[in-house]
Amino acid sequence: MISNGYRQARWLEPTVFELSRSGAVGVDFPELDPELEKSLKNAFKEIPEDLKRNDLGLPELSELEVVRHFTRLSQMNYGVNSGMYPLGSCTMKYNPAISEELVDDERITYIHPLQPLETIQGCLEIMWRLEQILKEITGMARFSFQPAAGAHGEFLGCLIIRAYHRDKGMLHKNVMIVPDSAHGTNPASAAMAGYEVRVVKSDKDGCVDIEMLEKIVDENVAGIMLTNPNTLGVFEKNIDKIVDIIHGVDGLLYYDGANLNALLGKVRPADMGFDIVHLNLHKTFSTPHGGGGPGSGPVGVVEKLVDYLPPPLVEYDEKEDIFYLDYNRPKSVGKIKMFYGNFSVLVKAYVYLLRIGGEGLVKVAETSVLASNYLLHKIRKLKGITLPYAPESPRKHEFVVSLSKLYKETGISAKDVAKRLLDYGYHAPTIYFPTIVEEAFMIEPTESESKKEIDNFYNVLSKIIEEAYEDPEKIKTAPHNTSVGRVDEFRASHPKTMIPSWRIYKTRERV
Amino acid sequence: MIHPYIGLTEEEVKLMLQEMGLDSIDKLFEDIPSRYFLKKSSKYSKPLSEWEVRTHIKNILSKNRVLFYGRLFIGGGVWPHVVPSIVRELLKRGEFYSSYTPYQPEVSQGVLQALFEYQSLMAELLDVEVVNASMYDWGTALGEAFRMAKRVTGRNKILYPHYISPERLEIAETYTEPSKIKLEEYAQNINDGRIDIGDLEEKIGEDVAAVYVEYPSYLGFIPLNIKKAGEIAHDHGALFIIGVDPTILGIFQSPGKLGADIVVGEGQPLGLPMNFGGPLLGIMGCRMDIKLIHQLPGRLIGMTSTIKGERAFTMILQAREQHIKREKATSNICTNQALCAIATAIYLSLLGKNGFKKLGEQILARTKYMMEQLSRIDGVEAPLFKTIHFKEFTYRVKGKNSSKVILEMMEKGIMAGICVGKWFKELGESILTCTTEVHSKEDIDHYVKSLREVLEK
Ligand SMILES: Cc1ncc(COP(=O)(O)O)c(C=O)c1O
Numbered sequence: 001m002i003s004n005g006y007r008q009a010r011w012l013e014p015t016v017f018e019l020s021r022s023g024a025v026g027v028d029f030p031e032l033d034p035e036l037e038k039s040l041k042n043a044f045k046e047i048p049e050d051l052k053r054n055d056l057g058l059p060e061l062s063e064l065e066v067v068r069h070f071t072r073l074s075q076m077n078y079g080v081n082s083g084m085y086p087l088g089s090c091t092m093k094y095n096p097a098i099s100e101e102l103v104d105d106e107r108i109t110y111i112h113p114l115q116p117l118e119t120i121q122g123c124l125e126i127m128w129r130l131e132q133i134l135k136e137i138t139g140m141a142r143f144s145f146q147p148a149a150g151a152h153g154e155f156l157g158c159l160i161i162r163a164y165h166r167d168k169g170m171l172h173k174n175v176m177i178v179p180d181s182a183h184g185t186n187p188a189s190a191a192m193a194g195y196e197v198r199v200v201k202s203d204k205d206g207c208v209d210i211e212m213l214e215k216i217v218d219e220n221v222a223g224i225m226l227t228n229p230n231t232l233g234v235f236e237k238n239i240d241k242i243v244d245i246i247h248g249v250d251g252l253l254y255y256d257g258a259n260l261n262a263l264l265g266k267v268r269p270a271d272m273g274f275d276i277v278h279l280n281l282h283k284t285f286s287t288p289h290g291g292g293g294p295g296s297g298p299v300g301v302v303e304k305l306v307d308y309l310p311p312p313l314v315e316y317d318e319k320e321d322i323f324y325l326d327y328n329r330p331k332s333v334g335k336i337k338m339f340y341g342n343f344s345v346l347v348k349a350y351v352y353l354l355r356i357g358g359e360g361l362v363k364v365a366e367t368s369v370l371a372s373n374y375l376l377h378k379i380r381k382l383k384g385i386t387l388p389y390a391p392e393s394p395r396k397h398e399f400v401v402s403l404s405k406l407y408k409e410t411g412i413s414a415k416d417v418a419k420r421l422l423d424y425g426y427h428a429p430t431i432y433f434p435t436i437v438e439e440a441f442m443i444e445p446t447e448s449e450s451k452k453e454i455d456n457f458y459n460v461l462s463k464i465i466e467e468a469y470e471d472p473e474k475i476k477t478a479p480h481n482t483s484v485g486r487v488d489e490f491r492a493s494h495p496k497t498m499i500p501s502w503r504i505y506k507t508r509e510r511v
Numbered sequence: 512m513i514h515p516y517i518g519l520t521e522e523e524v525k526l527m528l529q530e531m532g533l534d535s536i537d538k539l540f541e542d543i544p545s546r547y548f549l550k551k552s553s554k555y556s557k558p559l560s561e562w563e564v565r566t567h568i569k570n571i572l573s574k575n576r577v578l579f580y581g582r583l584f585i586g587g588g589v590w591p592h593v594v595p596s597i598v599r600e601l602l603k604r605g606e607f608y609s610s611y612t613p614y615q616p617e618v619s620q621g622v623l624q625a626l627f628e629y630q631s632l633m634a635e636l637l638d639v640e641v642v643n644a645s646m647y648d649w650g651t652a653l654g655e656a657f658r659m660a661k662r663v664t665g666r667n668k669i670l671y672p673h674y675i676s677p678e679r680l681e682i683a684e685t686y687t688e689p690s691k692i693k694l695e696e697y698a699q700n701i702n703d704g705r706i707d708i709g710d711l712e713e714k715i716g717e718d719v720a721a722v723y724v725e726y727p728s729y730l731g732f733i734p735l736n737i738k739k740a741g742e743i744a745h746d747h748g749a750l751f752i753i754g755v756d757p758t759i760l761g762i763f764q765s766p767g768k769l770g771a772d773i774v775v776g777e778g779q780p781l782g783l784p785m786n787f788g789g790p791l792l793g794i795m796g797c798r799m800d801i802k803l804i805h806q807l808p809g810r811l812i813g814m815t816s817t818i819k820g821e822r823a824f825t826m827i828l829q830a831r832e833q834h835i836k837r838e839k840a841t842s843n844i845c846t847n848q849a850l851c852a853i854a855t856a857i858y859l860s861l862l863g864k865n866g867f868k869k870l871g872e873q874i875l876a877r878t879k880y881m882m883e884q885l886s887r888i889d890g891v892e893a894p895l896f897k898t899i900h901f902k903e904f905t906y907r908v909k910g911k912n913s914s915k916v917i918l919e920m921m922e923k924g925i926m927a928g929i930c931v932g933k934w935f936k937e938l939g940e941s942i943l944t945c946t947t948e949v950h951s952k953e954d955i956d957h958y959v960k961s962l963r964e965v966l967e968k
């Protein structure tokens with residue numbers, strides 16, 4: 001197959017500001033009843049002049065113009081529904097349509113979070129049931145659904161670690177260990193929670209360097225934030241030693257659940273010795289990523305940390321057969337989000353879990369790991385591509401190869417190859433992450449793809465590698481088949497040319 | 512196992528293993544010490560078919576109770592509003608919802624331009640130059656704004672108003688506590704909600720990073736001397752942060768003109784359903800001042816060009832963010848609320864400047880009308896603050912416990928509001944109620960009539 005004839009839509013779509021037609025309306029409101037009109041007049045009289053607004057610069061469009069505009073924009077966007085999206089660390093699996101349909105039910109959309117308890121039993125029951133399943137999958141004792149994303153969960157996790165140590169009188173604990181292969185949110189979350197970040201290097205197998213860990217762990221260490229399998233896709237085989245070292249100084253282990261897909265139904269974070277975990281429902285549990293959210297990053301903890309979770313938790317009173325919200329949590333770290341989290345995202349994850357079932361989860365883990373190793377098996381033979389770290393060890397749901405040999409031999413970088421992949425109707429893998437791999441290419445096919453699609457992705461990649469050696473210009477100028485050509489990132493962020501809003505565009509235009 | 516969500520067939524699995532020279536998938540898991548494996552696989556349920564799941568969810572949801580649209584009068588952080596049909600219709604386009612953060616701008620112009628438009632439309636509303644691509648909600652945006660103020664000014668104290676949302680305050684406390692920011696309250700006049708200028712002047716000093724005001728306040732009134740608070744902040748080298756429910760901005764002065772350096776707020780009223788409290792949309796913006804922008808958390812989308820000079824959009828100033836700066840980043844935020852921001856972009860494009868002003872009038876008219884009607888009931892004091900209100904206001908029922916009133920209204924099929932006396936003791940048995948464009952005049956009349964009946968009981 002190779003070329004699927006991909007041509008992304010190329011609308012020269014103006015912004016809504018340029019589409020504006022004076023007097024056009026996209027929405028109408030009921031005419032005000034005379035009595036309401038009278039009240040409005042009364043209200044207006046009370047507003048002092050300097051608190052009145054007279055300058056609203058919103059554009060004016062008809063309903064159809066708005067529909068067309070955003071439809072065209074959507075056509076200039078690539079999603080899992082468009083094609084394979086092997087973006088490593090992001091688990092871009094299929095997002096079931098049924099979830100989208102069910103959350104449009106008015107018994108979700110038109111429910112206010114502060115309604116009386118007896119009117120929200122359905123919502124609470126969904127949260128409660130979802131929690132039971134997540135507990136089973138992870139081995140944790142309780143979950144909080146407040147975090148709106150993975151990073152938000154990490155922040156909460158770090159706050160819990162801090163609260164625990166304070167509670168135990170260990171006020172000196174101010175250091176968080178983070179591997180050099182960790183996602184950027186890990187150190188950022190630890191710092192936000194007040195920790196000094198101490199970096200542990202990866203060893204030749206891409207795992208936490210145990211010798212170094214032993215050296216840098218002291219009484220001040222509060223914990224470690226770990227992804228397992230790590231961002232290289234390698235299982236941290238010395239996890240038992242890491243657990244001993246960290247627990248040995250009364251530290252806690254935080255599990256970044258972004259990579260749980262590979263272990264679903266097989267290995268549980270709690271059984272590996274982790275104390276806290278966040279899950280990315282918008283990755284592992286198939287809720288759509290939405291072009292950058294809304295996600296959900298529930299945090300689960302072992303029994304001894306339950307008291308520190310934010311209020312409220314959903315409880316079930318068996319005798320009365322009623323679900324309720326428990327706000328009485330005196331040791332809690334405090335709220336980190338309005339109300340109870342991104343509820344409709346929770347519903348989607350619950351729907352997915354029911355559809356796939358307990359047995360299905362095992363299959364998800366197995367097929368995602370098979371797909372990734374199969375693709376790696378083929379790709380690693382390509383010229384210019386190497387597999388750094390533990391070449392003999394299987395990868396899990398994702399793998400990271402280096403294109404640095406290709407770069408040295410042809411001048412074609414990981415970014416260039418990524419751009420050329422777009423031309424063939426594929427989304428690019430994650431590039432330049434983890435930073436410990438030069439010219440990193442991080443690939444995660446997920447369990448959603450067929451062998452045919454994976455094979456074709458491989459064929460395309462191998463063709464691009466050939467091009468790199470024979471006709472590198474074509475790659476350097478890629479992409480050609482997308483809505484726009486290669487974007488000038490430098491100009492975009494330069495203080496003199498940066499345009500973060502239409503307002504700034506207008507002032508720059510004037511200059 | 513054959514499942515609609517799994518791409519590989521049994522046959523393909525065999526072929527792939529063969530090609531790799533393996534006899535089973537288990538070989539790929541052999542690097543994991545065997546003691547970690549679950550003896551039994553997770554058995555919470557067998558896979559259910561689409562129909563079975565639909566039935567299950569619909570049955571659970573039937574335990575929720577939705578009242579007639581016009582019977583829900585609760586606000587306090589999430590509000591009932593009209594969401595035009597095409598907002599959801601457009602969000603359901605798979606090219607939008609099934610995409611990731613736009614790391615490859617060339618195939619993601621749709622999301623990028625939509626987010627740029629969200630930033631730009633919101634910038635118009637707020638009257639500032641820069642708005643980020645979203646935060647999780649108003650509460651977390653507030654926490655981040657306080658942290659940002661500390662980074663910008665190098666000072667440690669934040670002054671916040673007495674009538675602040677207790678929930679937002681709690682979130683802000685959680686967010687700021689680790690960086691040793693001190694939050695201190697300043698007073699507001701109990702009769703008209705004005706900021707107590709004397710108290711503010713007494714508390715402000717060289718150690719104050721920012722003064723925060725809510726606009727309207729959590730209790731729905733407009734603090735009429737809001738501008739003065741900003742002047743005081745600026746006189747002392749502090750930043751002025753305004754937290755806003757944006758639906759007021761068709762009628763009331765913009766945060767920009769009121770002197771805000773940083774603006775935060777909740778975007779849910781602009782195109783998002785209540786959804787039992789989430790997803791929401793955290794608004795966060797600031798003036799075009801490099802000192803501020805470099806400390807602004809979150810994603811920013813910019814307009815630029817391709818190498819060849821065509822217009823294009825991409826993420827900008829990423830050097831502030833966690834994936835580059837790691838522990839030195841302005842924030843840890845990565846995934847945000849992008850699709851919610853797109854919903855708001857669609858919503859604002861639909862309303863336009865006239866529609867948005869009309870929305871404000873619809874809400875203002877109902878708020879005033881409802882307060883006028885309630886105040887005519889013997890024994891009802893409405894509103895408690897003698898000033899301008901928008902969308903929400905508090906009232907008190909003489910000699911009657913507020914939770915009891917709410918309960919008895921519920922028996923009549925009306926969700927009357929929430930008790931706020933426990934947060935603001937001086938207000939006693941008071942109820943915060945909310946009215947928006949979803950309520951007809953008859954709905955409000957029905958509320959008033961029902962309250963009268965409750966009192967006569
Ligand atoms: C390994 C890892 N950890 C954490 C995160 C952060 O998750 P989120 O983007 O939901 O905040 C991500 C994804 O971005 C990730 O890949």
